Amino acid sequence: MPAQAVSPPSPALTKVANIFNPHSGPAELILEPTYLVLLVSLGIFLIVTGLLVYIVIKFRQRSPEDPLTEPPQIYGSYNIELAWTVIPCLVVFVLVLVSARTIVEIQDAPMPENALKIRVVGHQWWWEVHYPDLGIVTANEIHVPTGSEDGTRRPTHITLESADVIHSFWVPQLAGKTDLVPNRINHTWIEPVSPGVFLGNCAEYCGTQHANMLLRVIAQSPEDFAQWVVTQQKAPSIPTEPLATQGRRNFYALSCVNCHKIESTPAEGVFGPDLTKFATRQTLGSGVAPRTPETLRAWLANPASLKPGCYMPDMQLSPQQIDALVAYLETLN
Amino acid sequence: MRLWPTLRLSINPKIMANDTIFNANDQRPELEPVGYETGSLTGVFQELVFTVDHKKLGLMYIGSALLFFVVAGLLASLMRIQLAIPGNTFLPPDVFNQSFTMHGTTMVFLVGMPMAFGFANYLVPLMIGARDMAFPRLNAFGFWVFFFSGFLLYFSYIGAPGLYAAGSAPDVGWFAYSPLTSSAFSRGHSTDYWTLSLMLGGIGSVATAINILVTVFCLRCPGMTLGKLPVFVWCMLVMAFLVILAVPCLSACQIMITLDRYLGAKFFDTQAGGDAVLWQHFFWIFGHPEVYILIMPAFAITSEIIPVFSRKPIFGYPVMVAAVISIAFISLGVWAHHMFCVGMVSLANAFFVTSTLLVAIPTGIKIFNWLATMHGGKLRFELPLIFCIAFLFQFLIAGLTGVMLAVAPFDWQLSDSYFVVAHFHYILIGGLLFTIFAGIYYWYPKALGKMPHFKLGLYHFAFFTIGFHLTFLPQHFLGFLGMPRRIYTYQAERGWDEWNLISTIGVAFQAVGIVFFVANLIYSFRRGKKAGDDPWDAWSLEWTTTSPPPEYNFATLPVVKSRRPLWDAKHPDDPDWKHE
Numbered sequence: 001m002p003a004q005a006v007s008p009p010s011p012a013l014t015k016v017a018n019i020f021n022p023h024s025g026p027a028e029l030i031l032e033p034t035y036l037v038l039l040v041s042l043g044i045f046l047i048v049t050g051l052l053v054y055i056v057i058k059f060r061q062r063s064p065e066d067p068l069t070e071p072p073q074i075y076g077s078y079n080i081e082l083a084w085t086v087i088p089c090l091v092v093f094v095l096v097l098v099s100a101r102t103i104v105e106i107q108d109a110p111m112p113e114n115a116l117k118i119r120v121v122g123h124q125w126w127w128e129v130h131y132p133d134l135g136i137v138t139a140n141e142i143h144v145p146t147g148s149e150d151g152t153r154r155p156t157h158i159t160l161e162s163a164d165v166i167h168s169f170w171v172p173q174l175a176g177k178t179d180l181v182p183n184r185i186n187h188t189w190i191e192p193v194s195p196g197v198f199l200g201n202c203a204e205y206c207g208t209q210h211a212n213m214l215l216r217v218i219a220q221s222p223e224d225f226a227q228w229v230v231t232q233q234k235a236p237s238i239p240t241e242p243l244a245t246q247g248r249r250n251f252y253a254l255s256c257v258n259c260h261k262i263e264s265t266p267a268e269g270v271f272g273p274d275l276t277k278f279a280t281r282q283t284l285g286s287g288v289a290p291r292t293p294e295t296l297r298a299w300l301a302n303p304a305s306l307k308p309g310c311y312m313p314d315m316q317l318s319p320q321q322i323d324a325l326v327a328y329l330e331t332l333n
Numbered sequence: 334m335r336l337w338p339t340l341r342l343s344i345n346p347k348i349m350a351n352d353t354i355f356n357a358n359d360q361r362p363e364l365e366p367v368g369y370e371t372g373s374l375t376g377v378f379q380e381l382v383f384t385v386d387h388k389k390l391g392l393m394y395i396g397s398a399l400l401f402f403v404v405a406g407l408l409a410s411l412m413r414i415q416l417a418i419p420g421n422t423f424l425p426p427d428v429f430n431q432s433f434t435m436h437g438t439t440m441v442f443l444v445g446m447p448m449a450f451g452f453a454n455y456l457v458p459l460m461i462g463a464r465d466m467a468f469p470r471l472n473a474f475g476f477w478v479f480f481f482s483g484f485l486l487y488f489s490y491i492g493a494p495g496l497y498a499a500g501s502a503p504d505v506g507w508f509a510y511s512p513l514t515s516s517a518f519s520r521g522h523s524t525d526y527w528t529l530s531l532m533l534g535g536i537g538s539v540a541t542a543i544n545i546l547v548t549v550f551c552l553r554c555p556g557m558t559l560g561k562l563p564v565f566v567w568c569m570l571v572m573a574f575l576v577i578l579a580v581p582c583l584s585a586c587q588i589m590i591t592l593d594r595y596l597g598a599k600f601f602d603t604q605a606g607g608d609a610v611l612w613q614h615f616f617w618i619f620g621h622p623e624v625y626i627l628i629m630p631a632f633a634i635t636s637e638i639i640p641v642f643s644r645k646p647i648f649g650y651p652v653m654v655a656a657v658i659s660i661a662f663i664s665l666g667v668w669a670h671h672m673f674c675v676g677m678v679s680l681a682n683a684f685f686v687t688s689t690l691l692v693a694i695p696t697g698i699k700i701f702n703w704l705a706t707m708h709g710g711k712l713r714f715e716l717p718l719i720f721c722i723a724f725l726f727q728f729l730i731a732g733l734t735g736v737m738l739a740v741a742p743f744d745w746q747l748s749d750s751y752f753v754v755a756h757f758h759y760i761l762i763g764g765l766l767f768t769i770f771a772g773i774y775y776w777y778p779k780a781l782g783k784m785p786h787f788k789l790g791l792y793h794f795a796f797f798t799i800g801f802h803l804t805f806l807p808q809h810f811l812g813f814l815g816m817p818r819r820i821y822t823y824q825a826e827r828g829w830d831e832w833n834l835i836s837t838i839g840v841a842f843q844a845v846g847i848v849f850f851v852a853n854l855i856y857s858f859r860r861g862k863k864a865g866d867d868p869w870d871a872w873s874l875e876w877t878t879t880s881p882p883p884e885y886n887f888a889t890l891p892v893v894k895s896r897r898p899l900w901d902a903k904h905p906d907d908p909d910w911k912h913e
Contacts, residue, residue, distance in 0.1 A: 176745025
């Protein structure tokens with residue numbers, strides 16, 4: 001496919017988003033207090049469970065015939081109470097300090113001058129991604145650079161907004177959650193250490209298709225990322241193949257343009273994802289299916305068959321129209 | 334033995350509660366016969382509808398809570414079936430979303446709170462030596478308001494969009510984050526059913542809480558100072574305070590949503606400049622104390638059962654009471670730990686980390702005091718104690734995962750993930766529900782006069798405990814693997830498949846456990862051994878009267894000198910009041 005010839009090969013996909021296997025700054029910083037609190041909890045768990053088991057075995061009533069003499073009645077001891085008040089206080093004190101340090105390290109981290117700035121807008125049920133300094137608009141898949149091999153950092157600073165209800169940005173291996181709240185601008189940052197594709201989800205219930213509001217972050221080496229930027233910035237070429245030309249005509253004649261945008265064409269819709277470079281994406285429907293001609297055909301025939309309840313209507317297209325549209329959309333790379 | 338016929342409406346319940354005319358058995362007045370037949374089905378029905386007796390209302394609360402529990406459990410089972418395998422199509426997304434909304438709302442407002450009120454209603458007057466609650470009619474009002482608020486909520490399934498279309502239950506989640514509830518995103522009337530039924534239920538809850546408060550403060554029997562209240566009554570008192578402080582906030586929230594939806598008030602309507610985070614603050618100012626409202630009965634029941642079955646008084650009574658009060662107090666200042674991800678400034682995050690971790694200190698004290706009560710005792714492994722020991726173990730895990738989630742950076746990863754689902758189910762099922770079972774087995778002989786069947790109870794325990802851990806333990810790992818909560822489906826190979834399947838299998842075990850539980854309740858009622866007044870050899874006042882207690886509870890109002898009046902009576906040589 002011509003798409004492969006232009007874009008660099010995609011890095012390996014990690015499907016299991018284990019928080020103990022972080023690949024970026026904030027997620028790594030979070031791991032330290034996580035291990036500490038897990039360790040402290042494990043300690044307390046073992047001590048208390050040990051005591052419970054010991055007491056249950058040691059002080060069980062030996063036999064039902066055991067004459068009903070009552071054990072010694074003990075009403076309490078302020079010294080013991082003091083001990084098990086003070087020790088937890090100390091544990092809490094340590095946890096507060098460690099948490100506070102990590103909170104500040106992550107939340108108030110200074111961003112270097114060269115940080116890539118991205119604006120992510122949550123929609124019911126997809127992600128709109130802007131690169132304001134690069135003039136790129138895409139959706140659902142966020143391309144970011146890793147640091148370069150000479151040790152130069154290049155974190156990505158993400159501004160989070162919402163167009164409708166509250167969503168939450170969560171790519172477990174890269175950073176903890178930050179909500180996308182309408183009327184409010186939130187921030188987060190990621191700094192992948194090595195190339196890879198990382199999966200995430202919307203983590204705040206946002207309506208019918210909350211489950212399929214999936215997200216992927218594609219971390220690329222600085223060179224590959226630069227190449228991706230060049231691809232994205234190119235104006236879309238006008239297809240020459242007859243079927244694709246027919247599809248292009250359909251795209252403008254049908255209602256597609258009301259919701260979707262294709263750069264430097266009359267398609268100026270803003271309700272749905274920007275399709276300028278649709279064929280460079282790996283998935284469709286915010287990650288509900290991989291982008292192949294077959295899934296695209298199913299999607300165009302009836303979006304609700306893949307994502308019931310989504311806002312893209314069934315356009316009642318004929319099979320010929322669908323074939324043409326698929327051919328056209330596949331040229332958008 | 335029933336000394337009197339059923340309750341007369343002709344008797345002013347206030348007189349029954351306050352007056353001392355029934356001081357001796359021979360002074361009991363002859364009563365007018367009631368206006369309805371006793372014994373027949375209609376008679377029973379009339380009795381239930383007209384009663385203002387705290388014991389009947391208590392049992393009605395517990396009975397309806399169990400009914401709603403079964404419904405909520407069925408909803409949960411449907412969700413677990415849907416999630417058993419990736420990409421399942423058993424439930425469509427909207428039905429799934431309605432199911433978790435109704436499950437959560439039902440468990441909190443129609444199971445947890447009524448259960449607490451049921452136990453408080455039945456036991457508080459008996460434990461403090463009173464003849465009824467302070468306001469018996471208000472008590473009946475509270476129950477019926479709760480009961481019909483439940484019906485109103487469930488009526489949404491057939492009535493929500495109006496008479497001309499199919500119904501739809503609320504689907505905004507039990508904490509209904511705005512602006513999902515605004516008229517733009519929640520069309521139809523399902524959200525209105527949710528707001529109205531909670532508003533209605535709130536009225537009943539506050540009425541009952543005021544009643545508990547006044548009862549404890551005004552109707553204690555001679556000698557029962559606040560320092561001699563059973564820990565159970567202390568916990569219920571604190572719960573009543575929390576209800577009065579927290580539930581009106583919820584009602585205010587519901588009024589604001591309704592104004593938003595119908596009068597264009599725009600408190601939370603972000604499209605018109607409203608604030609979505611404001612709702613979260615308001616809701617959790619109610620919602621976090623609510624969690625402690627729900628767990629108070631667990632503390633209450635455990636603090637009664639562990640001493641009796643260990644044959645020792647509760648260890649460190651004043652510290653236990655202080656711990657309950659301080660937990661309640663701190664709980665009023667921790668709400669924003671539900672909101673670490675909304676983008677508060679780092680100082681606010683650090684503040685709520687601190688206040689939340691402080692809860693761990695009194696909670697730890699309680700666990701250690703329960704252990705110390707058992708230490709050196711003679712543990713009798715009857716059903717109530719078995720469930721309470723499981724509670725201690727599970728509550729410990731829940732408390733520790735709570736400490737983890739209080740650490741904001743950890744919460745950034747695991748908030749709104751399945752780890753949180755596991756955490757609060759360990760609290761509310763592993764903690765609260767296990768003690769509710771313990772409490773039901775413990776007071777069953779008092780309320781119905783028959784002993785619960787031990788073997789059936791043991792099967793109930795075994796199946797339910799295994800099922801509980803199978804279902805909820807794997808959900809911790811799902812959180813670590815990045816599975817968000819409230820998703821109706823997921824794709825294969827994300828590391829979630831096996832854990833979800835195990836979790837669903839666990840539900841089947843829990844269901845079998847519940848079948849044994851219900852079987853036990855029915856079997857023991859019909860065939861159970863006669864219990865007698867005091868089958869567990871216990872020490873609080875409810876065991877001094879008959880099983881079931883007569884309408885007026887005590888023929889002669891008791892006079893107490895210590896926290897364990899029956900211990901004093903059974904051990905005149907070494908009474909408690911010498912040591913307190």
